[in-house]
Amino acid sequence: MNKLAAAVFCAVLYSRVVAALPVGDDSHATPVSSVSSSPSITVALGEGAVATTTSGDAVLPSPTVPYASDDPNYWLWNETTMEDPEPIRGSLGGSILGPQNVPIDKQNPDLLAAPTTDNGDVGNAKWPFGLSKNRLVSGGWIRTQNVEQMPLAKAMAGANIRLEPGAIRELHWHNVAEWAYVLEGSTQITSVDQLGRNYVATVNKGDLWYFPPGIPHSLQATNDSAIGTEFLLIFPSGTFGDDNTFLLTDWLAHTPKEVIAKNFQNSIEDWDQIPSRDLYIFPGVALPSDQKPPFDPNGQIPQPFFFEFSKVKPTQYSGETVKIADSTTFPISTEIAVSEVTVEPGAMRAMHWHPTQDEWGLFLEGTARATIYAASGNAQTFDYQPGDISYVPTGWGHYIENTGNTTLRFLEIFNTDRFEDVSLEQWLALTPPALVKQHLQLSDNTIAKFNKTKNYVVGPNKSS
Ligand SMILES: *[C@@H]1O[C@H](CO)[C@@H](O)[C@H](O)[C@H]1NC(C)=O
Ligand SMILES: *[C@@H]1O[C@H](CO)[C@@H](O)[C@H](O)[C@H]1NC(C)=O
Ligand SMILES: *[C@@H]1O[C@H](CO)[C@@H](O)[C@H](O)[C@H]1NC(C)=O
Ligand SMILES: *[C@@H]1O[C@H](CO)[C@@H](O)[C@H](O)[C@H]1NC(C)=O
Numbered sequence: 001m002n003k004l005a006a007a008v009f010c011a012v013l014y015s016r017v018v019a020a021l022p023v024g025d026d027s028h029a030t031p032v033s034s035v036s037s038s039p040s041i042t043v044a045l046g047e048g049a050v051a052t053t054t055s056g057d058a059v060l061p062s063p064t065v066p067y068a069s070d071d072p073n074y075w076l077w078n079e080t081t082m083e084d085p086e087p088i089r090g091s092l093g094g095s096i097l098g099p100q101n102v103p104i105d106k107q108n109p110d111l112l113a114a115p116t117t118d119n120g121d122v123g124n125a126k127w128p129f130g131l132s133k134n135r136l137v138s139g140g141w142i143r144t145q146n147v148e149q150m151p152l153a154k155a156m157a158g159a160n161i162r163l164e165p166g167a168i169r170e171l172h173w174h175n176v177a178e179w180a181y182v183l184e185g186s187t188q189i190t191s192v193d194q195l196g197r198n199y200v201a202t203v204n205k206g207d208l209w210y211f212p213p214g215i216p217h218s219l220q221a222t223n224d225s226a227i228g229t230e231f232l233l234i235f236p237s238g239t240f241g242d243d244n245t246f247l248l249t250d251w252l253a254h255t256p257k258e259v260i261a262k263n264f265q266n267s268i269e270d271w272d273q274i275p276s277r278d279l280y281i282f283p284g285v286a287l288p289s290d291q292k293p294p295f296d297p298n299g300q301i302p303q304p305f306f307f308e309f310s311k312v313k314p315t316q317y318s319g320e321t322v323k324i325a326d327s328t329t330f331p332i333s334t335e336i337a338v339s340e341v342t343v344e345p346g347a348m349r350a351m352h353w354h355p356t357q358d359e360w361g362l363f364l365e366g367t368a369r370a371t372i373y374a375a376s377g378n379a380q381t382f383d384y385q386p387g388d389i390s391y392v393p394t395g396w397g398h399y400i401e402n403t404g405n406t407t408l409r410f411l412e413i414f415n416t417d418r419f420e421d422v423s424l425e426q427w428l429a430l431t432p433p434a435l436v437k438q439h440l441q442l443s444d445n446t447i448a449k450f451n452k453t454k455n456y457v458v459g460p461n462k463s464s
Contacts, residue, residue, distance in 0.1 A: 063441065073115035075369055075383065075403055079106045089113045110369055110381035118371070120378035123152045125370075127389045129160050135242075139167030139283040140221075140228070145389055147238040153391040154238040155358040155415045163187070163221035165228040166286040170279045171248040173216040176237045179336035180209045180219075181309070181411060183364075185229035188289065191217040191305055196298040199305055202289040206310030208325060210333040216248075217305075223286035232362060236335045236415035250278035303332040309340070320347050320457035327417040337419040339456075341400075343368075343408040346460030349400035351424040354392070357414040361390035361400075366408030373397035384410075397424070423454045 077085050085105040087093045093113060105112050127150045132143040146157035160183075161169065171190075180187075182205050189209050191199045202222055203209050211217045221228035252260060253276055257268045264270070293300070307330040314321035326337030337357075341349055343366075363384045371381040374396050383403065384390055390410075392398050402408040414420075428436050429450035436447055 069116065071116060073117055075109040076113050077106065077109050078367070078403065079103075079385075081106065085109065085112055087112045089116065092116070107385055108383050110371075110383050115371070115381050118380050120374075120376070120380075122372050122374045122378050122380035124150055125152060125372050125380070125391050126382045126384060127153075127391075128385070129158075129387045129389065132160075137281045139164050139281050142242075142281065144241060146241055148241075150389070150391055152393060153358070153360065153389075154393075155236065156360040156413065157235045157238055157240040158360060158362070158389060159233040159235075160230070161219075161233060161281075162230045163219070163228050163281065164283065165221050165223040165226065166284045167221050167228060167281060168279075168284040169219035169281050171216060171218045172245045173214055174235070174240070174245045175213055176235045176240055176244070177213050177335045178209075178211045178217070179234045179236075179333060179338075179413070181232045181234075181338065181362075182207050183230045183232060185227045186222045186224050186289065187229045187231055188220045188222050188287065188291075189217060189305060190220075190293070191215055191301065193301050196296070197301045198293040198296045198298075199301040200291060200293040201304065201306040203306050204308075204310060208307040208309045208330065208333070208338070209305050210307070210330065210336065211305055212332065212334075220284060220286065222289045224289050232411075234336055234360060234413050247278045247280065249275045253277050305332060307333070309338070314340070314342070315456075317455055317457045318347075318459040320344055320459070322456045324419045326419045334417045335415055337414045337416050339412040339419055341410055341412065341457065343400065343402045343457055344459070345402055345405045345407075347402055348458050350455055350458045351397060351399045352421045352456075353395055353397045354414060354421050356394060356420060357416040358394050359390075359392040360413045361392070362411045362413070363388045363390070364409040364411065366402060366406050367404040368400050368408050368410065369403050370398050370400045421456075423456075425450055426452060426454045 071090070076089065077083075084096075084100065084102050086095045088095065110118075127145050129143055129145065132145055132149065134141050134143040140162040142159060142161045144157065144159045145153070147153055163169065180203070182203050184205055186202050186204045187209075188200065188202045191211060193199075193215055201209070202224075219231075252271075252274050257271055260271050261268045307325055309323070309325045309330075312323045312325065312329070314323040321342045322339060324337070324339045325333070327334050343349055361384075363386050365386055368384045369381055370384070370390060370392075371379055372392055373379045374393075382390065390400075400408075400410065428447070429452045433444065433447045436442065437444070
């Protein structure tokens with residue numbers, strides 16, 4: 001058979017296959033058989049592949065499965081909607097007859113009435129800090145999240161800590177690194193490294209600190225303002241918890257006093273008033289914000305443990321911004337990278353994935369939804385409010401859409417030295433168009449408009 005004959009034969013065979021294909025049970029889906037209604041000629045692509053061309057457009061490949069539904073699958077309500085939400089989407093679902101926690105349902109439209117594109121099992125990718133048990137102490141509080149709350153979150157754990165002016169998170173160390181973002185106020189940090197070099201800095205709102213694994217440190221709210229401080233801590237280990245910290249007072253309370261006195265070559269009486277148990281967080285007297293560390297014959301820590309992230313100029317997209325801090329700008333931070341993103345109403349953090357690292361997120365302002373695609377047809381949509389944690393494992397595709405009418409602001413945090421992501425649009429823009437076309441049956445014009453420059457955030461859709 002010559003090529004043309006083969007193509008015609010295949011086309012005949014194909015039209016029979018199409019006629020026999022089930023249309024699918026989604027009533028919104030365009031039936032495959034409608035393809036044959038558009039005027040088309042058939043050309044051979046070689047090796048038995050067949051493609052049709054429609055007027056105006058070049059080669060269009062042959063569909064082998066029904067088209068996806070055109071249903072936009074918007075979120076169906078928000079927190080200000082007056083009516084009680086019902087798990088109904090189009091012809092699917094039914095009202096709730098039993099008890100209902102209305103505020104929770106209002107916050108989670110995409111759990112109660114999921115987009116029809118959601119499927120299978122993804123695991124829980126939302127944890128509000130407000131559902132963590134809060135430990136109240138004299139001088140502040142601490143609440144934490146790790147794999148116990150979110151089994152997906154294997155690579156990082158978080159803590160949210162509040163210190164009143166002068167309050168101290170006592171001198172301690174742990175076997176994993178500690179990264180922090182100051183949410184409010186300012187925090188004074190101190191440290192001494194393994195070579196005996198010391199460090200003191202005051203870290204302000206929107207700024208970061210980082211301590212490498214095992215390096216001792218303390219955190220204290222300054223009295224620069226009446227509010228004290230609140231910050232987010234991230235540990236690059238999903239199982240990290242309070243039990244894994246080594247505290248100065250805890251150690252000494254559990255060491256024979258004879259040994260303490262021998263260690264420091266003084267008398268037991270000198271240690272009369274040390275605490276009998278750990279202090280953990282306790283009220284204290286703030287030291288001057290600009291205080292210098294004591295004279296250190298060993299010198300100062302060469303790479304700062306503190307980074308003025310608040311002073312980094314964000315990259316501006318159409319009404320949206322992104323700024324990144326990783327070891328390229330904050331060299332000591334070799335295990336944590338962060339991207340702080342703002343998204344205006346109607347806009348979206350574009351569809352992407354992170355090739356090598358899990359993402360731990362904290363929502364700071366506004367409301368959002370994200371669909372997390374976990375391969376093999378598994379996808380689930382979650383809604384987020386300020387104070388919520390999100391988690392996306394390595395490689396899982398996602399977007400983050402502003403669902404409100406105010407600016408959405410969030411942190412994306414990774415256990416890596418370099419921020420990295422792969423953009424869906426850039427990938428498709430830089431792949432041979434004929435190949436993209438054979439997957440998605442898009443017009444040449446649509447493909448030609450894909451942007452070859454990576455856009456982290458895309459604006460409201462002006463074409464729909
Ligand atoms: C803050 O603490 C410093 C150092 O202890 C002290 O000199 C200063 O008066 C305090 N400021 C306020 C507003 O309490
Ligand atoms: C919330 O939903 C209502 C409709 O129930 C809509 O009128 C309003 O604009 C929405 N608010 C936001 C912030 O999207
Ligand atoms: C935002 O939405 C809320 C509730 O839907 C409404 O009360 C408020 O006026 C809106 N704000 C703006 C700036 O549109
Ligand atoms: C592609 O994105 C870049 C960066 O946001 C933007 O400057 C440019 O205008 C975009 N190009 C097109 C054709 O949309």
